[in-house]
Amino acid sequence: MGSIFGQLFRIATWGESHGGGVGVVIDGCPARIALSEADIQIDLDRRRPGQSKIVTPRAESDQCEILSGLFEGQTLGTPISIMVRNKDARPSSYEEMAVKYRPSHADYTYDAKYGIRNWQGGGRASARETIGRVAAASVAKKVIAKLAPDLEIIAYVKSIQDLEANIDPLTVSFDDVESNIVRTGDLDMVETMIKRIEDVRGEGNSIGGVVECIVRGVPPGLGEPVFDKLDAVLAGAMLSLPATKGFEIGSGFAGTQLTGREHNDPFRMDGDRVSTTSNRSGGVQGGISNGEPIIFRVAFKPTATIMTAQDTVSTDKEDTTLKGRGRHDACVLPRAVPIVEAMTALILCDHLLLQRVQNIS
Amino acid sequence: MGSIFGQLFRIATWGESHGGGVGVVIDGCPARIALSEADIQIDLDRRRPGQSKIVTPRAESDQCEILSGLFEGQTLGTPISIMVRNKDARPSSYEEMAVKYRPSHADYTYDAKYGIRNWQGGGRASARETIGRVAAASVAKKVIAKLAPDLEIIAYVKSIQDLEANIDPLTVSFDDVESNIVRTGDLDMVETMIKRIEDVRGEGNSIGGVVECIVRGVPPGLGEPVFDKLDAVLAGAMLSLPATKGFEIGSGFAGTQLTGREHNDPFRMDGDRVSTTSNRSGGVQGGISNGEPIIFRVAFKPTATIMTAQDTVSTDKEDTTLKGRGRHDACVLPRAVPIVEAMTALILCDHLLLQRVQNIS
C-alpha cells in the first residue's frame, strides 16, 4: 500500500534501488498533451547522481523509457508507463547490511513491517524511488502549462546547516537556481556552501538543510477543504520525501511569535485583483489558494549514511557496530530541489483538474 | 471533495458552523467494539467552546447523537453516523461579513473557489468542523485499545507565543495536561500562560503557539511507504487543521543544524527489543514506526479574528476596513490539544488496521 498518489492525476510508483528498475504509471493524464522522453529526461537529469562534484558519484544515467499512453508525440488519455532500468549495482557494498541495521535508515523498520527487506541497498526507502515521482511530475508540468500558463514552481536551497541564503522569493528565477551546483538562489553563498559540503564529506560526515519553494501565478481557488487543503496536501507530500523532518508554510513556526494584529494579511485591491499586502498566509487561506505566491519550506536531515563506525544491532538482535560504505551524498539538498518541485507540480496539476469539476456554472 | 479521510477506518465529515449541524460518518469501523454516546461526549467536551475562562464563551453544548452502526452498545461493522446539532447561532453578528472579507480567514478563498459561501460564520472553514473529527477519533481510540492496548496519545501546549513549557514527553501524563485549562504539562507555566492569553484578549488581539504530541507504546511497523509514510500522513492531517502553519517530527527544523554523526539514532538492544539511544527520528524511520515514542510539533498561528479595524476589501471589490466582532478564542491552543490528539488517533487506528493485511504469515 501507499505507492499511489493523487486523485485525478494519479500516479503509482514502483521499484527498489536494486532490482529491475524503478518507474511510474500515471492514470488520469488528460489526452492530447505533447510529450516525449526528452522532456522527462531533463528533469531526471536534475535529480540523478553524478551530476556534479558535490553529489554522490554513483554513475547512474537514469535513461527513461515511455512504454504506453503516447501516440505520435501526444498523450492518449490512457495510462502512461515510464521506466528507468537500474544499473551500476554493487551489491557487495551492502553485504554487511544483510545482517546489521544502518542507524537512522529504514532497514530495521522494513524488517519490522514486512519481515523481509532487500538489503542490497535502500530498497524501496532509497531516494532512487523518487525517480518515478520526478518523471510523473514532468508530465504534470505539461498539464499545468495548459491549465495555468503563468504558474511557475521554483525551489532552491534556503540553508545548509547554519549557512542561510539570502533570496527574494518574489524574483528568484529558475536560471538563478540552476546556475550553480548547490541550487541556491544566493550566488554570494554558493562557494561557502560548496566548501562546507566538501569539508563535511571529507570528514566522512554529512549535513542537512532547508529547501524553500515558491509558486507564483497560482490561480485563486485551488485546494479542497477539509482534508485535502492545499497546504495539508503539500505537507503530506513533502514529508513523504526521504530524509524530511519538517514542513512550514508562510510564517510557519516563526509565526507563532506574532500577535494576530501583526500576523494577519490585509486585503487591498491591486487593480481588479484581490491581493494581500503581506503574505504570512503563504498563499493559502482556509486550505485554498488566494492568488498570492505559495511559499513553503522543507527541512531535510543530515544524510544517514556516514563513514564512521556507529553503534547498532544485528538482525539476530546483538549489539554491534557498523561503518558506512559506498558512494553517498554528504548533503542531499542540491538533489532535493527538483524533487520538492516535482511533488509540488503533481499536487498543483491534481488540484487544477479538481477545480474544473467544482465550479461548473 | 476533500471531506473523506482514511483508508480502512474512513471518515466523511460534514457541516458548517451555521446550518443544521455538523457530524461524521465512519465507514470501516470493525464490529463488536463497545461504544456509547457518553464515550464520545467526553472528547467533544474537551474541544467545545465555553469550557473555561480562556476560551471563547460561546454557549455550545455540542451534544452528540449516534444515528447508526450501533446495536446493544456494540458497533455493527456498518457505518456509524454521529451528529451534533448547531445551536446559539447569532447570524446578526456576521452581517458585515456578507459584503467584506475578513483578513486571514477563508472568506475570500471560498468565494474564489465556489462562487458562494455561507457568510453567517466560518462555514466549512470554521473550527466547528473539527467536531466530526473528534467524534470519529473517540471511536478510533476504542479500536486502538483493542489492537494496541499500550498505545497512548498525549498532546499538550508546548508554547504560547514566546512562553515555552518545560515538559518531559516521556513522562507527561494525560492528567498532567488536563489538570489545567491551558492544557500544558508544565504546571509552573500555567499561570503565566493564562495571564498572557487574558492580556492579549483584553487588547482585542490574539496569539498562537505550538502543540506537541507524544505517542508512546507504538508497535514497530506502522506506516505505508511511499506516500502514506506515517510522518507524511501525520503532517498532512495536522496541516488540515484550521490555523496550522507548520509540522515537524523528531529533530525537525532544528535537526538541520546537526551533522549526521550528531543526528543519527544508534541502535541498542533493550532486553529483546530493538531500541535507539536517542530519538531524533521521532519514532519514525523511512516512514515506518520503529517502536520508539512518536513525537511531533504543530504550529498554530494567532487567531485571525481580532477586535480592531483592519484593511480589507469588499465583495464588490472596493478597499474598505473591517473590525472583528463576536465571541472568539484569543488563543486556540487549549482547544487545539484534543484536536491534534484526534487526528493522531484516526491515523494510528487506520495504520494498525492496514498493518493487519500487510504481514499475513
Add this chain to the structure above:
Amino acid sequence: MGSIFGQLFRIATWGESHGGGVGVVIDGCPARIALSEADIQIDLDRRRPGQSKIVTPRAESDQCEILSGLFEGQTLGTPISIMVRNKDARPSSYEEMAVKYRPSHADYTYDAKYGIRNWQGGGRASARETIGRVAAASVAKKVIAKLAPDLEIIAYVKSIQDLEANIDPLTVSFDDVESNIVRTGDLDMVETMIKRIEDVRGEGNSIGGVVECIVRGVPPGLGEPVFDKLDAVLAGAMLSLPATKGFEIGSGFAGTQLTGREHNDPFRMDGDRVSTTSNRSGGVQGGISNGEPIIFRVAFKPTATIMTAQDTVSTDKEDTTLKGRGRHDACVLPRAVPIVEAMTALILCDHLLLQRVQNIS
C-alpha cells in the same frame, strides 16, 4: 467498508432499518446548484412504503432533512448531509429473528462476517438503506441537468415473473411509467401485473421480475476505461441493489446467440452526428458512451420474505423452521424502479464530471 460510492460525486450512505435513521453525505457536489428538501422528497416518495396497494403497507413517511451544504437555496460545494429518521419500528415483529436466520436474507452472512447483527430488521441489508442513494441521486440529477440538459433516465418494469411488458424504450415517457402503480410503460399490462402481485401476496408468496432502464440524450465520451467502463460501473451499481441477480446491457445474454455479422451496429451519419442503425451495443462501446441511448436490464429475485414456514437453522446451530412475519412487498419491482434510476443518475453525474477533466483542450 463499502458504503462510499463514486469518484468525484462521492456519497457515503449510512443507517439500518431499525435505529436512529438512514442518510447520506455527498462529498463533491459542485457549488451553486439550486436545491431544496422538496426536490429530494419527490424522489423519496416514489420509493417509500405505503405508496400504493401493491407495495408494503408499512407507514413510513420518510421525510428528509438537509443538514449541511446548502445556503439560501443553493449548494455550497461542501458536503451535503441528508437524514431521514426511522419511524414505525415494530421490533417485536422480529424477535424470532434474533435466534433464527431467515432463508435467502442476509441474517446468516452478517453474523458470519461481523459476529453481530441488528436482528430487529434487515439492518444494513434492508432495502431501507437505499433511501440514502435515492436522496443523493436527487442532487445528482440537478447536476446532470446543468451538464447535460437533454439527458433523461427512465426505468420501468419490463417483466413480472413471466408477464412481459411491451414497451418501446425510445419513446416511453416518465409520465407513462408513473401513470400506474406497477410502474410499467405498457398500459395494457398494468391490470394483469397488479392482479398477479395481489394473487401472490394472497398466497403469502412473492415474485420478482426485470426492470429495464433507458437513458436518452447521453453525450458520447462518458466512461473510463479499463475498470470504470460505463457498463462495468452500471453493472456493479445494479448488483449492489438488494435482491438483484443479474445485469445485461444492449443485446445482453440473448446477444450470445447471434453472429458478429448480425450483432454489430453499423455506423451511419445522422446529419453531422455519428449514429448507429442498430443498438445491440446498448449505447456503450469499449466502456464509453457512443451517443446512442443506453439501455440495460436488471433481474430482481422474488422477495425473500414469504408467509409460510421454511426450513432454516438457529443461531445456536440447530435445524428449525421459520415463518415470515411483518409487512413486506410481495414484489419489489414497482419500488425498484426509482432505485435503478437513482444509481444510474449517480453514475452519470460522476462520469459527466470525470469527463470534464479528461479532455481539457
Add this chain to the structure above:
Amino acid sequence: MGSIFGQLFRIATWGESHGGGVGVVIDGCPARIALSEADIQIDLDRRRPGQSKIVTPRAESDQCEILSGLFEGQTLGTPISIMVRNKDARPSSYEEMAVKYRPSHADYTYDAKYGIRNWQGGGRASARETIGRVAAASVAKKVIAKLAPDLEIIAYVKSIQDLEANIDPLTVSFDDVESNIVRTGDLDMVETMIKRIEDVRGEGNSIGGVVECIVRGVPPGLGEPVFDKLDAVLAGAMLSLPATKGFEIGSGFAGTQLTGREHNDPFRMDGDRVSTTSNRSGGVQGGISNGEPIIFRVAFKPTATIMTAQDTVSTDKEDTTLKGRGRHDACVLPRAVPIVEAMTALILCDHLLLQRVQNIS
C-alpha cells in the same frame, strides 16, 4: 482514470496493443509470498494468442518480466511491477482504421472521449490490456492460497452460441477444462464447439457465448455492504472485460420466473457448518459469501471484427464501408476463461484481506 482496481490488493494496469508493451503494478501485495516469473507465465500462456488452432494465430509469446517487489524469490510488500513487451505489430494491417471507425469496436468512442486514439490497433480497448490483469491475478492466487487454502476458482465455457455444455459445477475440475482447447468441461461437446468455431471463422464471421465460473471453498463473510457487495464487485469486474454484455449470479435472470417459495435457499446444518440445500443465491446473500459455492455467468458477444464489408463512417464524417482485416479470434470464449478467473481471483484476494480488518476480536 479507471485503470486502478481493488482496495487493498490494488492494481494499476497500463498499455496499448501497439506501443512499448503492457503491464501492471500491484500495490498492496503482502510480504513474503513466494513468487517467480514462471508462476505468472503459466497464466499468461493460457490467455495468449496462438495457443491453439481455434484462437487468433498472432504470434505473441507474451513473456513477462518482474521488475520490482521481489527479493530472493519472495515478495517484499512493495509494489510489484510486471511488464510484457509488445511484439509482432503489423501497423500496416490497420492503416484504414486511421480514417474509418470499426463497427462495434471502441474506435469512435475513444475519439469522442479523448479526441485522439492509437489507430494502429485496439489501443487500450484491445483484449491485450487484460495481460496486466492476468499477471496480477497470478500473484493474487498466491495470496489466496495462504489465506484460504481450500478456495478454488474454475471457469469454463458454458455455451457457444446455441451450443450449451452440460457441466456439474460442483465437480468440474481445472484439468477437465484444460483438457480441451475450447475450455469447456463437457467433453462430449468439445468437437461440436470446435467445429462451430471453425465453420464460423471460415465464413469470416464470429460468435459469442457464455462463460460460467464456480468458486468452491469460499469462507463465509466475504463482501462489503453496501456498494462493495461481493456480487456487485464481481459484476463490475466482469463487465469491465472486453466484449461482455451481461452478468448473472445464482439463479440470475431465470430466477425472476420463480416464486419466493421456489427460490429461497433453505438452511440446514451440515455437521457444524451452516449450509443451504439449494443454491439459487449463488453463494452470496446480502452481498456477503455464505460459504456455498459462488456461481456466476458472463455473456460475451460475438467478436466485433468480421471479414466482410460493413457500413461505417469515416473520421471526417462521411458514410463509407470497412472490411475487417488481420488475425482475430472468431470466438473469444476459450481465451476469456482465464481472464474471468483472473478477475475473480483479484476480487477474492482483496476481500480476504478486507475481512481481516473487519473482525478483529
